[in-house]
Amino acid sequence: MTRAGRKVQVQHVLTGMLIYLAMAVNIPPWAIKAIDKIRRSFLWRGRKEARGGHCLVAWGRVCRPLQLDGLGISSLKELIWALRMRWLWLQKTEPNRPWCSLPIQVPDKARAFFSMVLTSKVGNGANTLFWTDKWIHGQKIADLVPRLFDIIPKKITNRRTVQEALTDRRWIADITGSLSVGVLLDYLHLWNLISDFELLPDIEDKHTFSIAANGTYSAKAAYDGLFIGSVHFGHYERVWKTWASSKCHFFLWLSVLNKCWTTDRLAKRGLDHPEKCPLCDQESETLDHILVSCVFAREFWFRLMCIFRLQNLAPTPSTVSFTGWWEMIDNGSGDMIMKGVNSLIALGAWIIWNHQNRIVFDGISPSVSAALCQAREEQQLWEMAGAKGLSFLAATIRGT
Structure with missing residues (x-):
């Protein structure tokens, strides 16, 4: 089998075998390293073991997309992140699923990336987080008033919905700790931002996966998004x-x-x-x-x-x-x-x-x-x- 043929086998068999497992189970780093060793050895030598001299290109470069001077073989770490974002997306868009109230095991970096690319249009506010989702002018309140956000307990910022926060201005009660001049300025700024905001009780919140062309999550869009900012391959x-x-x-x-x-x-x-x-x-x-x-x-x-x-x-x-x-x-x-x-x-x-x-x-x-x-x-x-x-x-x- 030629190297080109082995490339197809690595991408569609050795990598494809892991997809469903990676969606459900946290694969430890040592296991990813061991699987990569098998993939790398098979690509360059067609065997289970290969030495450094057999590998013509560093594995990190091989696992870049074709447009970024790689070979297009999926990087397992980024692929796992992209697959696990699916649960965060379903939690937002289909909150009535039975498992949505359970803790979802998603790597912190994947969760942070998902939070960055997700934008929300608030209707009734029941499924949008007040402090950490992008729902006001396409930005997070955490970014608009960072000094105020720093004194809000994490257990509140991770749970408080827009609906709950705006009902009877409950968000004010979330503020704890010392009130410095900077915090007071942020408080006044936030008050002005949301003072005229009205919820629409009969309309569900709408969420958009901003890096996808159609605004809907896909593993491919999420995976490609993890390489945003990389240098394009000129050839x-x-x-x-x-x-x-x-x-x-x-x-x-x-x-x-x-x-x-x-x-x-x-x-x-x-x-x-x-x-x-x-x-x-x-x-x-x-x-x-x-x-x-x-x-x-x-x-x-x-x-x-x-x-x-x-x-x-x-x-x-x-x-x-x-x-x-x-x-x-x-x-x-x-x-x-x-x-x-x-x-x-x-x-x-x-x-x-x-x-x-x-x-x-x-x-x-x-x-x-x-x-x-x-x-x-x-x-x-x-x-x-x-x-x-x-x-x-x-x-x-x-x-x-």
Whole structure:
């Protein structure tokens, strides 16, 4: 099984097995660590055990979404948080469920995140917390009058509903402790905020999960929300949205992160390595050299691009970066020609990498013609599998 195939197994089997358990039971950190060890080892080696050298990318990065330079495998900690938020959501939106009055075991950080993204529109106020829910001008009273909130007992702030607090201004009785000038100012500010607020006895409170497009909780929206603020992966569209085989996508992801085993990485770790590039036998080997700088690679790209009359896009002697060259070519238009060009670049990079590996491990001789022949065969298979961009490029050439 390829790494791309093992990725699917890890995400949809090893991770999927835990979903129902994680919704109901607090999985201890040691168990999460042990499960992650199994997932990591199977992804990189296909076995239960793997050493550090087998893992090309740190597990924390692997467990990021694709848009954030990860591999899209779910991070168990964040997944558990997202799943457990379901009970908090149901407690708000369906308070008549029999278990709603029972204490719900939700991690504190997950509970704090849920409180931050939940907004409430008060009707009768029976299911909205007065002090800690976002119900007045989209904010919490705890944030509007923090000094006053600090002197309210926690057992009250965690239970007092808007309905209870506004009935006979019961919220005033919640205030205990010393009244400093700051607390008095907050008290007057809160009085002004809610003095004209009226409850609607016949209308239920309405709650919105603000980070979901439709305003309703889903585990996916909650999980994605836990990564808000992370840096976007600049090559996401080219690596993951270009039509290519799954194993090619995996390779492109590794190549953009410069995590493929090449001579420079072997030398850095003191491992045995060839002194020269096996393709050209002239310069030291790096990933960028193999894919665009090597004379073998430049001839391959030129002849491959000539087939589609795109030779002006082939890398030149001044091209030193594969990702930089691809980024320069990709205009982001998304039309069929550009989709075909992106698929062609993904295909070409994959063929060069495989040809280099066959030279190193199988002892074949470098041959641009053999690599081109393999590329043409792979192109036909990709077209049959649904690479519409490549098919469009080929049809354009035949039509002219």
